[in-house]
Amino acid sequence: IAGAGVTRGYLNRPELTKERFLDDPFYPGERMYQTGDLARWLPDGVVEWLGRTDGQVKIRGYRIEPGEVEAALRQIDGVRESAVVARTEGEETKLYAYIEGHDQQTVRTELTKRLPAYMMPSSFIEMRDWPVTPSGKLDRKALPAPAEAAECRAYTAPRTITEMKLAQLWEEVLKNGPAGIRDHFFEQGGHSLKATALVSRISKEFGVQVPLKEIFAKPTLEEIAAVIQELDESPYAAIEPAGKQDTYPVSSAQKRMYVLQQLEDGGVGYNMPAALKLTGPLDRARL
Incomplete structure (x- = not known):
């Protein structure tokens, strides 16, 4: 078929x-x-x-049509041309917006008023020359990769030990080239899940607890480094494994999910099926 x-x-x-x-x-x-x-x-x-059969992609559990994001971009005054492409890097798929006629900061600000957070592109790339096919249509496959665009952005190197260490954590989380002190976490591909990952790494590296809201309020590397320096030390404590036992207590959220499942008379609304391929000798006891 x-x-x-x-x-x-x-x-x-x-x-x-x-x-x-x-x-x-x-x-x-x-x-x-x-x-x-x-x-x-x-x-x-x-x-x-x-x-x-269409351009629909799934990003962090949401099904998104890149064409809808393109349509929203074209509604912004001053945007002469736009394209939105989904790229998969490793196990993660991201949206990248290519724009002409406006700076990326203005476009990002306007787009947040029109689209929910999960539909926002990870990066905005300003274009001057668009690749086209022999027939004159946009050649999406020839659009510059995000890494190529990152090389073109202004870069200001870290100056202090705190900024240097934070830049390393930043690069590990975003995987988006060298991090400068003027770089904006969310403009370089960050989102709420990655912000949480950054907060966790900061806690382990610096021994301070940076509130998640601070990442949103002060999203540049320079600003976050300043927040780290102002906080009192709060040593990182790893979560210890629970002792081996036959049963374990569940959380309130887990109890609620169980009750809902029972009320639905065996519904499978909370089931999340997946298929995994294992290679090598299988330890059935551990599985």
């Missing part, structure tokens, strides 16, 4: 063979879902997922 329209219900039906599906893909009285997924049926009966 090729194209959209494959449903979970069909894939879970053991009696549904390739021949049965092609002969009559519809079950009277049952609902079909347009998933937007592109797949093909292999000779051994396995359905192989090839991607999407």
